[in-house]
Amino acid sequence: MSKLLTVSPSPHVHSSDSTQKIMYRVVYAMIPALIWSVFVFGLDALRVTLIAVVACLAFEYLIQKYLMKVKPSVTDGSALITGILLAFNVPANLPWWIIIIGALAAMGIGKLSFGGLGNNIFNPALVGRVFLLISFPVQMTSWPVNKQAGIDAVTAATPLGLLKEGVKNGTPIADIAGLPHLNDIMLGNIGGSLGEISAVLLVLGGIYMLWKKVITWHIPVSILLTVAAISGIFWMIDPAVYVNPGYHLLTGGLMLGAVFMATDMVTSPMTAKGQIIYGIGIGVITISIRMFGAYPEGISFAILIMNAVTPLLNYYIKPKRFGGQ
Amino acid sequence: MLKTFKIGGVHPPENKLSKDKAIEVLPLPQKVFIPVAQHIGAPATPVVKRGDVVKVGQVIAKSRSFVSTNIHSSVSGKVTKVDFSADSSGYPKHGIFIDVEGDEWEETIDRTETLVKDITIDGPAIIQKIQDAGIVGLGGATFPTHVKLVPPQGMKAEVLLINGVECEPYLTSDHRLMLEKADEIMVGIQLLMKAMNVEKAVIGIENNKPDAIKLLSEKCKEYKGLSVVALKVQYPQGGEKQLINAVTGKEVPSGALPIAVGAVVSNVGTAFAVYEAIQKNKPLFERVVTITGKGVSKPANFKVRVGTATSELVEAAGGLPEDTGKIISGGPMMGRAISSLDIPVTKGTSGILLMQEKESSRQEVLNCIRCSRCTNVCPMGLEPYLLMTLGEKQIFDRAEKERVMDCIECGSCSYTCPSSRPLLDYIRFGKGKVGQIIRSRKK
Numbered sequence: 001m002s003k004l005l006t007v008s009p010s011p012h013v014h015s016s017d018s019t020q021k022i023m024y025r026v027v028y029a030m031i032p033a034l035i036w037s038v039f040v041f042g043l044d045a046l047r048v049t050l051i052a053v054v055a056c057l058a059f060e061y062l063i064q065k066y067l068m069k070v071k072p073s074v075t076d077g078s079a080l081i082t083g084i085l086l087a088f089n090v091p092a093n094l095p096w097w098i099i100i101i102g103a104l105a106a107m108g109i110g111k112l113s114f115g116g117l118g119n120n121i122f123n124p125a126l127v128g129r130v131f132l133l134i135s136f137p138v139q140m141t142s143w144p145v146n147k148q149a150g151i152d153a154v155t156a157a158t159p160l161g162l163l164k165e166g167v168k169n170g171t172p173i174a175d176i177a178g179l180p181h182l183n184d185i186m187l188g189n190i191g192g193s194l195g196e197i198s199a200v201l202l203v204l205g206g207i208y209m210l211w212k213k214v215i216t217w218h219i220p221v222s223i224l225l226t227v228a229a230i231s232g233i234f235w236m237i238d239p240a241v242y243v244n245p246g247y248h249l250l251t252g253g254l255m256l257g258a259v260f261m262a263t264d265m266v267t268s269p270m271t272a273k274g275q276i277i278y279g280i281g282i283g284v285i286t287i288s289i290r291m292f293g294a295y296p297e298g299i300s301f302a303i304l305i306m307n308a309v310t311p312l313l314n315y316y317i318k319p320k321r322f323g324g325q
Numbered sequence: 326m327l328k329t330f331k332i333g334g335v336h337p338p339e340n341k342l343s344k345d346k347a348i349e350v351l352p353l354p355q356k357v358f359i360p361v362a363q364h365i366g367a368p369a370t371p372v373v374k375r376g377d378v379v380k381v382g383q384v385i386a387k388s389r390s391f392v393s394t395n396i397h398s399s400v401s402g403k404v405t406k407v408d409f410s411a412d413s414s415g416y417p418k419h420g421i422f423i424d425v426e427g428d429e430w431e432e433t434i435d436r437t438e439t440l441v442k443d444i445t446i447d448g449p450a451i452i453q454k455i456q457d458a459g460i461v462g463l464g465g466a467t468f469p470t471h472v473k474l475v476p477p478q479g480m481k482a483e484v485l486l487i488n489g490v491e492c493e494p495y496l497t498s499d500h501r502l503m504l505e506k507a508d509e510i511m512v513g514i515q516l517l518m519k520a521m522n523v524e525k526a527v528i529g530i531e532n533n534k535p536d537a538i539k540l541l542s543e544k545c546k547e548y549k550g551l552s553v554v555a556l557k558v559q560y561p562q563g564g565e566k567q568l569i570n571a572v573t574g575k576e577v578p579s580g581a582l583p584i585a586v587g588a589v590v591s592n593v594g595t596a597f598a599v600y601e602a603i604q605k606n607k608p609l610f611e612r613v614v615t616i617t618g619k620g621v622s623k624p625a626n627f628k629v630r631v632g633t634a635t636s637e638l639v640e641a642a643g644g645l646p647e648d649t650g651k652i653i654s655g656g657p658m659m660g661r662a663i664s665s666l667d668i669p670v671t672k673g674t675s676g677i678l679l680m681q682e683k684e685s686s687r688q689e690v691l692n693c694i695r696c697s698r699c700t701n702v703c704p705m706g707l708e709p710y711l712l713m714t715l716g717e718k719q720i721f722d723r724a725e726k727e728r729v730m731d732c733i734e735c736g737s738c739s740y741t742c743p744s745s746r747p748l749l750d751y752i753r754f755g756k757g758k759v760g761q762i763i764r765s766r767k768k
Contacts, residue, residue: 006651006685007415007664009750011736013337013494013657013684017698019691019743076691118692118744270697270708314711321706321728322332322566323579 022265023077025212029205030084030260036188036198040146041092045194051096053083055103063112070116078117082106085125088195088256089300090132093144098136105131122307123267126300133300143191158192159185159251163243164296172240185250196256199249206259215263218275219282223258224249226283234291242291254286257299267307274313281306327532329557330567331576333704335737336559337494337658339533343617343624344497348505350628351641353425357400357632359385360412360420363671364461365468366392371421377404382431382608385421388456394469395459396421399610399630401429413654413661413668420669423632434607440508441604444516451520451603458602459609459672463594464488464499464563465655467673470595474520476584483587485518485526486572487596489541490556490563492531493656496676498613499593501626503530503537506597507544513596515548516603521589528553528593529568560658561735565590567704579731594675614638614670618679620646629670636666638677650685653678658736691744699738699748705731709738709748716755721762724755730763732756 037045060079064072086106090099106128114120133140143158157165159180166176173179180190188198196202209215227248234242248254262268262282269275282302289298362368369386379385379398386396402425409417430436446454456471476482487510491499503510514526528545530538532555545551554572556562566577568590575586583590591599594612601607610631617624622643629638635652639645645666653660654674670677699709707728715724729752738748 005649005662005664007662008651008687009662009753010655010660010734011658011740011749012651012653012660012662012678012680013740014688014745015335015337015741015743017741017743018688018745019694019696022694022696022743073691078694116692118694265694265696268695270695270700270710319700319703319706319708320332321579322570322704322731323576323581 020075020077022214023081025209025214026081026260027077027084029208029214030088030195032201032204033088033195033198033256034084036201037088037092037194040188040197041144041194044144045092047096048090048092048094048099048194049084049087051099052087052103053080055100056080056083056086056107059104059107060112063108064116068112068116073117076117079107082111082124082128084195085260086128088260089125089129089193089253090140091143092194093142094139098132098139101135102128102132118266120266121311122304123261123264126261126304130300130304143193146189146191146197158296159190159247160290160296163247167241173243174240182246182250185247190251192251193253196253199255202255202259209259209263216272216275218272219263219268219279220258222276222279223262223283223286224254226280227254227287230284230287231291248287248290252290252297253299257282257286257303262303262306267310269310269313269317271314271317271319274310274317277313277317278306278310281309327557328554328571329559329562330570330704332706333702333737334559334561335702335741337740339558340494340619341497341500341533342495342619342621343615343626344500344534346497346501346625348501348613348626348628351630351633351637353400353428353630354633354637356405356422356424357630358410358420358422358634358669359396359399359632360410360418360669360671361386361396362418363396363467363631363673364394365466366390366394366472368419369393369396371407371419373404373407373421375404375406378402379404379423380429380431382434382610384608392469392472394461394471395457395608397459397608397610398423399632400425402426411665411668412671413663413674415661415664435605440512442512444512444519444603446603448520448522451516454603455520455599457608458598460595460598460602461609461672462592463598463612463672463675464592465659465673465675470591470599473589473591474517477582480584481587482521482523482584482589483525484573484589485514485521485523486568486588486590487514487526487528487593488563488565488568488590489528489530489534489537489593490568491534492558492560492563493658493660493675495617495678496615496656497617498615498626498675500534500537502597502613503534503541503593507540509600510541510593510596511544511548511551512604513598513600514551516599517591517596518550523589525550526552527572529556529562529572530554531556531558531562533558560737561704561733564704564733564735566733579728609672612670612672612674614674615676616642616679617676618646618649618681619684620648620681621679622646631669631671633670634666635663635668635670635677638670639666639679646679646681648682649679650682651680653680658740659734687747688745690746693744693746696743698741698743702737702741704735704737705733707731709752712755713746713748713751716751719758721755721758725759725762729755729759
């Protein structure tokens with residue numbers, strides 16, 4: 001027979017799913033929150049996002065091509081996600097050059113120094129964010145005013161910032177000035193980082209990802225329940241010092257972190273059981289930092305710390321084997 | 326709710342193109358090549374030589390050990406040589422070449438279509454006859470059936486499971502057999518039950534074959550201890566351990582045989598072959614083979630004599646499509662890609678799948694993104710991503726600890742991997758090496 005046939009081991013068929021499709025589904029899931037942030041912070045939000053995305057893609061391409069000397073993989077969608085997430089995690093008025101430094105830290109240190117997609121231990125966008133938070137604390141914590149909130153100022157503190165400051169000064173929570181109402185928080189009429197302000201739209205993105213099987217419920221649900229449970233207990237003990245759990249769930253970066261960053265496949269555990277432990281860990285650390293730490297918000301640090309625990313969880317927690325142990 | 330196995334599983338597109346095509350008899354080929362190793366275990370020893378004239382059903386290679394089985398001539402004619410030629414593994418295998426002359430059967434074989442229901446011989450005699458008739462598991466594993474029927478010391482079979490699942494995409498040979506030979510299969514199951522001395526048999530069928538479920542459920546009413554269970558369409562439902570789990574809820578322990586949970590599994594095709602061997606005195610030398618593929622003009626189910634070249638089947642299905650890129654012996658999940666159309670149909674060939682050029686090559690391999698899909702779909706609860714790395718880095722002691730030997734090679738991990746990583750390839754490699762290490766330890 002003249003025809004040459006392909007010979008390879010089984011299986012001979014492959015599902016229609018691909019890494020690229022998964023990545024783009026994450027991107028689609030972030031679009032509602034992005035649109036809301038443009039609505040709230042104006043074109044500045046778009047400016048920050050575009051700079052972050054272009055910088056992440058460019059750094060990935062350049063580092064892979066000229067430093068690692070491998071085939072650049074910019075089209076797989078992962079650098080795009082990192083770019084958007086980095087933008088979501090910074091104030092919408094951040095100067096362009098700080099964004100670029102953040103992108104370099106995210107891609108260079110967070111991702112490519114470990115070998116690129118799939119090999120990084122820490123969530124790259126969070127590496128970028130924390131790098132900036134420590135390097136540029138002033139710029140990273142001056143949030144622009146939410147245009148929907150109708151406050152006459154240029155910058156405003158976040159609800160969690162106000163809370164931390166008030167509690168530190170001994171003001172009872174009910175008397176802290178400027179704390180937004182829960183309804184405004186729910187709708188995203190509050191100050192904060194670019195993509196974290198609308199809990200509702202972030203949850204919507206999460207539901208889309210659940211439906212498309214990009215994520216499972218284990219990580220977000222265990223984080224949110226843990227935060228709700230611990231903050232609930234403290235709130236019941238002393239509501240003057242500890243704010244109600246709804247406030248904790250809907251403010252700050254918790255929803256963004258629980259839905260989009262803790263669920264990053266590369267840096268989260270492989271088994272359902274491991275994911276629940278990981279989620280509980282993130283919840284405990286986040287709420288501890290919020291209530292007792294120096295920073296008003298702790299989700300970034302919590303996720304990074306639990307990222308470091310992930311290999312250990314993968315090593316010790318095994319899926320249920322068929323046929324017992 | 327439909328029964329299914331508890332861990333993992335995937336659902337590839339079913340593509341059962343030939344499910345409505347009745348079984349046709351493939352015209353006799355002009356020559357055949359019958360390998361002497363068509364089963365798991367020791368190859369049979371040829372007992373014919375060049376120039377011998379053989380009849381259909383005559384023993385041409387004899388088994389010399391317990392885990393082995395006889396090989397019968399599938400045609401009448403003259404032995405031209407006893408030599409090596411490739412089988413579906415791609416390796417040259419010892420076998421017998423016969424030039425076909427006429428179609429003269431051994432006189433002892435009952436060639437009528439009359440259903441013989443009465444069972445006249447006892448259990449041990451049934452097992453002996455199954456052994457003599459060269460019957461092996463026709464689901465694809467080709468384990469000699471008589472070995473399965475004799476449980477190891479101290480173990481007792483409680484239930485016979487009949488595998489009518491046919492979870493491989495494209496394949497329809499078992500489906501057609503169930504529809505067209507239901508009565509014969511029922512008698513075959515009775516024979517197997519008698520041989521094993523069990524009171525209960527359950528036929529498992531995937532829910533994408535409602536006609537077969539209905540028909541066999543009807544037939545079961547006529548027999549004692551027989552029932553049909555409809556199973557969810559989920560690959561690998563037809564895996565031996567998965568079927569046992571789905572039907573009985575029990576899990577075969579790691580490294581143990583199904584008999585450890587009191588179960589023995591046989592394919593519907595095997596039950597039919599048992600019927601023919603005992604009631605019709607006909608050894609196993611032909612079987613139903615599906616010939617299919619998206620580009621095939623006439624997908625079909627043929628009754629084919631063992632030893633017939635793949636090319637005969639392809640011709641009968643309308644010829645080789647122009648854009649054929651790969652030919653699979655078996656199903657797309659676990660079948661073997663063959664390199665030539667000369668490769669013969671053997672006892673384990675359930676189908677021939679012609680894949681189009683565009684479906685034939687794998688996609689580009691990307692980095693593992695640790696999405697854990699492979700872990701979630703593994704029906705054995707293993708971690709394919711980890712086993713692949715352990716195979717790749719040749720860390721065999723850890724691979725053994727992570728239970729690489731439990732892998733049933735169903736391919737669900739490679740199928741589902743979004744980065745198209747060759748998971749099963751490396752797991753097979755690791756499994757082979759770990760197997761060697763375990764065997765050398767026993768010595």
